[in-house]
Amino acid sequence: MKRFKNLLVSALVLMLTVALCGCGGDKAGDGETITVGIPQDIEESLDPHTAVAAGTREILFNIYEGLVKPNSNGDLVPAVASEYSIDDEGKTYTFTLRDGITFHDGKAVTVEDIKASIERCADTGSGDPLVAAFSNIESVTAPDDKHVVVTLKAADTDFLSNMTTAILPAEYISGAVAEPVGTGPYMFVSRSPQENIVLKRYDGYWGEKAYIANVIFKVISNPDTIVMNLEGGAIDMFARVTSAQAAQLSDNFEIKEGTMNLVQALYLNNAVAPFDDVRVRQALCYAINPQEIMDYAFDGRGTEIGSSMFPSFGKYFMPELNDTYNQDTEKAKALLAEAGYADGLQFTIKVPSNYTQHVDTAQVLKEEFKAIGVTADIELIEWNSWLSDVYSGRDYQATVVGVDASTLSPRALLGRFVSDAGNNFVNFNSKEYDEAYSAALLSTDDAAQTGYYKQCEEILAKDAANVYIQDPAELVAINKKFTGYEFYPIYAQDMSKIRPAK
Amino acid sequence: MGKNRRYDFNLILGSILTAITTVPALIGMIWTPYDTHTMNNSLKLAKASLMHPFGCDNFGRDLLSRVMEGSATTLLIGLGTVFIGVVIGTFIGALTGYYGGLVDDIFMRFNDVMFSFPSLLLALVFVAVMGSGKIQLLFALGIAFIPSYVRIVRAEYVRARNMDYVKSAKLAGASDMRVMFVHILPNTFKILLNSVLIGFNNAVLAEAGLSFLGIGVQPPDASLGRMLSDAQTYLFNRPGLAIVPGVTLIIMVLGISLLGKREK
Amino acid sequence: MTGIIKKIISSILTIAVVACLVFMAFSLIPGDPAVAKLGTQATPEKLAALRETMGLNKSVPARFVEWIAGVVRGDFGTSYSYSMPVTKLIADKLPVTVILTLYSFILMIAVSVPLAIVAARYENSALDKTIQILSQITMSVPPFFGGIIITLIFGLGLKLFAPGGYVSYSVNAGRFLGYMFWPALAIALPKVAMAFSLLYGGLTTEKRKDYARTAYSRGNSTKDVFYKHLLKNACIPVITFFGMALADMIAGSIVIEQVFSIPGLGRILLTSIQNRDYPVVEAIIVCIAVLVIVSNLLVDILYRVIDPRIITED
């Protein structure tokens, strides 16, 4: 028994020592590794063409590049293509392959890879093409091994923004290679479900190489532990902390404020009762006060919006739509009564539980709806369930999320409200809207096109497709050990610009 | 003498602690100092004051009111769980224990499997099947706790089956049902009471655990577990948000377990 | 010996029963996983093809047979949400949960035994009373709140560890173990208190027995009397508790993983439940059932090892 006791004591001592040393050794503070917290696991495949979630795309931004890519100003700059030209008509786009550009596995990028990538996204074999706009592609040809020519069916001056579509090796597309391989500044190393995604600097990158050698995206599925993780040093950066979380952080962290470039709204399923009635939708719009929501859940930060467009889009954004509905309880009640819900109504808001800002927003909304006799039940669901049930399955009444723009074109935001759009998860159905939208697509005149887009926005607001709230402020918490964070007008976390402070 | 004093001490302290948590919880079912859902921007994360003895949470909701509502929810789910478990568990335990035989054997085999499975996990599986929510949670936990009561009640019935008072009742012409539920049942109360107290505690802890995981009570409804989960963000500057519901939970469990100790 | 063999056989049967029940429960749930997976991209052809690959076009009994056949070979099928074999998904996370559980278990014993001995040795002293009260309170602390308090005090206050700074065992085993100490502590604490009070009860009973006096009469020190003579006897009634504690710790680790941001079985289980990724849920439940049943079996064997009186009664 003496042995037993010694065993016990030594086990205890060992565990304590391990515990105490194990933790003191902070992560390599040499700036060689940065750990970034992400609120959800990325999608099952790291396939940039099929990735739906913004949270996946913002990470893939570091791995993949298109022929062109957006910079932080929102301009498109050449990437895999070193230059491009558009004919005057806007029908033929010619891209020149960048000299010496290689994939992460060291193989040179060829025009075949580009062709295969574009053709894959344009393929209509299984219904809609992966990139909706690619249905306009007439042909993709490679006249020589340096050039790729994309010819459109109808002229489209705005088509270039779609060419940010990632270029993948032809072998990957044919299924011969499973590992994600791109041309971006970082290459994929490993992933562990619900745990992390590890990236490494690609030293053969054609452009300015990344500063930090290793990037770990760590899944923080419990948002309540974000602050703890940051303060404890487990993660160095978290994009989109809430203002409450930001307020909890010590001055070891810098809070960068930008806009999230999201259309945060209470999205309503226009196809199911009670939201198939425009009066009910409008009533909800009258019930809320976006500023109040921002005050409660965002410490007053954020920009009010009135339709599916946010300020970063400049000329397309219509601030005047903010006043389509101003909080008016009486009007809301009257509309409800008119729609046959004089005694109030009850519905369920599904909210992805990992997004604190949406959960918080939903809680404020619930309070606001109370005033007009509407009871909203909040159901928190896992992000993946949200994707499958709400987004894909469209099995919901209402949901609070933010919808982002995958490209720099207003189509990225407005295209989804066309009645038969595959991603029209709110089931919005308006003939008027469909006409306006297709008119915009066909138009080659910039002013006229802008006019049509604005018309679309007005219809969304007037028909109360959704209860629009705001473009939330994006607060990025980053450890002061690092600097160089840049905001993008699209969903992207450009890790290659981040460098150790000093 | 010294022994008696200790027993009394457990009873008194247990009653006091239980009262400290259950009385506000009971009041919380009908009245709270402030509305538990109404938000107030100016009181966000307010420190403790005369008006708000525990301060306010991140939406400016009075923490005392939230804790009262949360305790009430937790208490109700705990009681409901125990109720389901005891009623169904007693029924099954009585039947299998009284009649015995092959059905009893098979049932007990099954029951032992369920019993050896941690009840929290069992509840998790039920939630997986039934979906999350307050009512689902109540049933999930209730079902998960049945096996423990079946075990206890069955053992008592197996013992009682051959006792003289049962035999004489049978001789007097009492039906099986009557023997089971009129004659034997009251004799199981004493032992059942103790396991009810333990079961209540386990249910409270399980509820808090599952709500903490986000699959129990949904916001903005308060439950002690849910509040603890939310409070983690503010652990740095307002640890009180976690400590108040946490300590409430501890006091509730501690009080009941002291009462249970006294019962032995 | 036959007793143990009987136990093993019945354990295997039990696992089989659990596996059947789990499969049945999840095949009764309405909803077509293929539809859920395809969502808006669902076309009849695609759906049929996916059903084919997912094996959903077969009848429930046929699927069951297939599933069981797979399980026997250690193949739990393919995860719906991660296009990855379930076995691979779990194999990666299982060690985390197992180590966390064992860690807590060792902690529980390493702390409760000396504590119980000290308290029982100085029965009724102020020290004893203090330990008693502390243990009664600790017993009532739910592990996740314990975890929060530990994070608050040791992580944020004393900076002894970085909250959320989990490191995978495959990356750095030392730091992995270092980090796991704290969640293990959170899980172990209430169990320490319970083990303490049971052991204490046993020791104070045993120390009044005649053989304790015999031990003293041979010149043993008090410490030796407790460790060499009383402890083993006092442990016998506590072993059942140890078995249940082990099972509880597996469950507890699922909650604690959430507090300490540990990607173990619990994390996968929770997300899979919410994603309705049933192959994963089924596999994890079967896995946990095996763990629970094996630990029960171990307890049974331990009983026989510790208490010689059982063997001869067989």
Add this chain to the structure above:
Amino acid sequence: MLLHVEDLNIEFHDHIVPETVVYDFDLDMDEGEIVGLVGESGSGKSMSALAIAGLLSRHDAKKRGSIIFMGEDILNCPRETLRGLQGDEISMIFQEPMTSLNPVKKIGWQVEEAMRIHTDKTPEERKKRALEVLRSVELNDPERVYNSYPHQLSGGMRQRVMIAAAMVNTPKLLIADEPTTALDVTVQAEVVKLLKRINREENTAILFISHDLSLIRQLCKRVLVMKGGYVVESGDVEKIFVNPEKDYTKRLIDSIPKVILDRD
């Protein structure tokens, strides 16, 4: 002089009113001497024996007087000194062989324990000695006994094991506290014979405690008669037996069943 006890008084304090159980106890023993201590239960004989063996734990019993064993004051010497004597120079065997052995340890381990504590013998030497001493207490098949657990032996065998364990270091003094009371009559006689032989062969002094005067008469030359904590009579066994001074002693003698008296 091996043992010199003078003015031993033992008082207990674990009750509200202190209770004295032994008054003014005096005893002298020489090496190799066998002394009997007789009296009814509660007369203080076991307490005196435990005090001499150094087994009365210090806090609940208050002891006055002196117990000098081989020049060491048992009552006041340091713990280590006392432990050095226990099991080495003083050994003790008890009334209940059933409970006096550790139920979960093998006999061999228990017999060897005193050697492990007090000698530097190697495991092989210890085993050799253990088997030897087991054989010497007239156990058949000592190898088997060595590997047995207590519950596998009969009462008589266990008491022999106890004696073997006590004798393993050939102590100067063996205190036997009613070693035969729990045994069958036939086994009793054998144990007494065994003790006698040990005394003869090893020159170990024995303090034999019993309420049975006839056993004392078989074994001892000198006897002390205790009642109510006092030594009421002491001296040569035969003398006391033939001519008891006190009524109490007379009654003790009268209570011996005639059959046994006749046999000797």
